[in-house]
Amino acid sequence: MNNQTKKIDLPLKIMFLGGIGEIGKNMAALQYKDEIIIVDCGMTFPSVDMPGVDLVIPDFTYLVNNHSKIKGIILTHGHEDHIGAMPYLLRDIKAPVFGTNITLALVEGRLRENKMEGFVLNTVRPKSVISLGNSFKVEFIHVNHSIPGSCALSITTPVGIVFFTGDFKVDFTPIGGVPTDLVRIAEIGQKGVLCMLSDSTNIERLGISMSETSVGRALNNIFLDNLDRRLIIATFSSNIHRIQQILDLAKKHKRRVAFRGRSMLNVADIASKIGELKYDKNILVDIDQIKDISDNNLVIVTTGSQGEPMSALTRMSNDEFNKVMIGAMDTIVISASPIPGNERMINTVINNLYRKGAKVIYESFAEVHASGHGYQDELKLVLSLVKPKFFIPVHGEPRHLKKHAEVAMSMGMSPQHIYIGDLGDCIEFDSRTMRLGDKIVAGAVLVDGLGVGDVGQVVLRDRKHLSEDGLFVVVLGIDTRSQEITACEVTSRGFVYMKETEELIDEAKDVVMQVYSRLDQKDLADWNLLKNIIRKELKTYLFSKTRRNPMILSMILEN
Ligand SMILES: [Zn+2]
Ligand SMILES: [Zn+2]
Structure with missing residues (x-):
């Protein structure tokens, strides 16, 4: 008689609360027995059919209902689409938070804005391993992205390893000098990975993405070509490496730097405090003092690279900011590419700047921006190193997910081992199989001012009706x-x-x-x-x- 107890395989569940079938409000949860960990907690900006809505966050119902099971919240990096909903989650759920230094500094800033204090934020470094509950061990792995402190996650569970790439690219000459940790990723691949979830943002772009260092070279040429003109450079405030390059170039070309835009000032302050942004304080000049500085000695670093209506650059382009009046002696650099949907807004800003006689330089004819998301060959590289048994493309609209699945199949993965997910999906794994479990509650919660979730379809319909008729x-x-x-x-x-x-x-x-x-x-x-x-x-x-x-x-x- 065989006394050996038969091992009962309980499923590991991966649940999607956001960030699948959409780019934005990334959030997933892993559950084994009665232990849950959360990966990322992002927000997204409202679409045009949501008038008056400030931001959109995931529906936390499942997590609130299973509050006591939550062992931790893991953050891959500090972009809004990964941390932006944290103030709302932490109102309902008390659990330890883990992330790198800059990520947590940005979370703290958001919490402070919302007058929330006293949360335990645990700083990790790349290569750190943390244990959460009895079921999960999470290792943080350094990756390149358009914000420092970005990590992939290798999560060891009783059923196998789950590998989240997070947002990443493979930059061999990054600012800061440390490329994506391909060695560690390959080692984890060797151990055998049950399931990999990968960034799909740039799957439609062939080849490899441009290095951040190339942007520095292009910007250097712009400094050289515009020696007697005032420079105004618009970029994302979170792109700290880009800002570092601009600060270094300003020093080299003997220009003072004025930051403009609330988030730019905010992030520059946070990043310099923790040593992620390094510059001599004397190089900075307050925007109120720039009238004393000649055009050839100044560079203004501003928000508004997306043409957002209330942003600093947009206001400058409309003569609404009297400290910076745009004229023929200005060269404006848009050091960003439009997020899909923002093209019209940014076009309006560019046209208004041209009307004022300024020179405008943007991505279409100069290498003034490099994407933070790897192109197809970089995604293939990481997939081939990790060699997962199962593959779930994430961080993409349906077309990106489908394309990423096709790329994985072209590399030899069986279609049965790839899943194209949707919001609310719960995927169950044992060590050999992947299957779709029962859906969980998921969706979009709209935030308008202090109201969270009180703007529903009826209010939106009224707002649309009012705005149209x-x-x-x-x-x-x-x-x-x-x-x-x-x-x-x-x-x-x-x-x-x-x-x-x-x-x-x-x-x-x-x-x-x-x-x-x-x-x-x-x-x-x-x-x-x-x-x-x-x-x-x-x-x-x-x-x-x-x-x-x-x-x-x-x-x-x-x-
Ligand atoms: Zn990101
Ligand atoms: Zn993202």
Whole structure:
């Protein structure tokens, strides 16, 4: 008789709360038995069909419901799409947080903005290994990306190793001098990896991405070509290596540096405090003092590389920032590429800058930006080193995920071992198989001002309706005793110009009066019904006259 106890394989679950089938609000959770760890907690910016929404975060319902099981929150790097929702998560969940120095400094900044204090943030370094609960060991591995302190994660679980690439590229000449740790990645591949989850952002770009060092060379040439002009360089505030290169070039070319834009000032301050950004304090000049500095001695480093409406560069391009008036002696460098969807905004800014006589240099005709995400050959390189049994492309829209799956198949992976995921998916693994488990709650929670999740589809629909067709308001005064109408006023916003449409206004009032006179006593008693009837009749009337469909509010005042 065989006494050997049969090993029961409990599944390891990988759940996606965000960042799959979309680029933004990255968040995944791993669960084994009753232990959960969270990888990243990002936000995303609202799309055009979400007017007035400030930001979008993942739906945390599953994690809140399983609060006591959560052993830790692991952050791969400090970009908003990986840490931006942390203040909201930490309101509901208390768990230790792990990340590199700069990542946690940025998280701390966000928490402080939200007046949240007293959280335990644990700093790790590349090569650090931490144990979480009985089921998880997490190793941090250095990778190159457009922010320092970026890591891949090798997570050892009872079922096997799960490898998250995080956002990465392979830069052999990075700023800071340390390329992606391919040696360690290869060693982990040798141990045998159960499942790999890889960045898919640039899968459609063939070959390899440009090194950050090349950007420095291109910027150096711009400094040389514009010796007597003022330089204004727009880039992402989180691209600390880019800012470092600009600071170094400014020193070399004897220019002072003025930072402009709230996040630029903020990140420069945080990064220099922890030694990620190194410069001589004397090189900086306050934006209020730049009038004393000649054009050829100044470089302004600003936010607004995406043409965001409220950003510093956009305001300069519209003459809304009187400390920096753009003119013919300015050379503006957009050291970034447009995030898909932002092209029109940035085009407007570039056109406005040209109108003012400035010279504008951007990615299309100068190497002033390098992507932080590896191109196809870099993604292939890491996939071939890790050699996972199962593969899940992440950090991509459906087309990127599909393309990444095809690339993996072209490298010999079986289609049955690749999964193209969706929000809310729960993938279950034992050491031999991968299967789809029950979906978990997942989706987008909209944040508007202090409200989290109180802006839903109905509010959005109203905002869209108002923004497209305007508002038409009718106020009816009714004497409660006699049931007589004592007043009928109409007003509108964003619908028609009232002064020129007296006829329309008068007729609209007539419509209301007629509706009222047609109704019998019973209908008049129910004011909600009365308001609805008025709304319907007005809608028909206004549409027949204008072919427009404003939002109609009818109000009744008793007197
Ligand atoms: Zn990133
Ligand atoms: Zn990202």
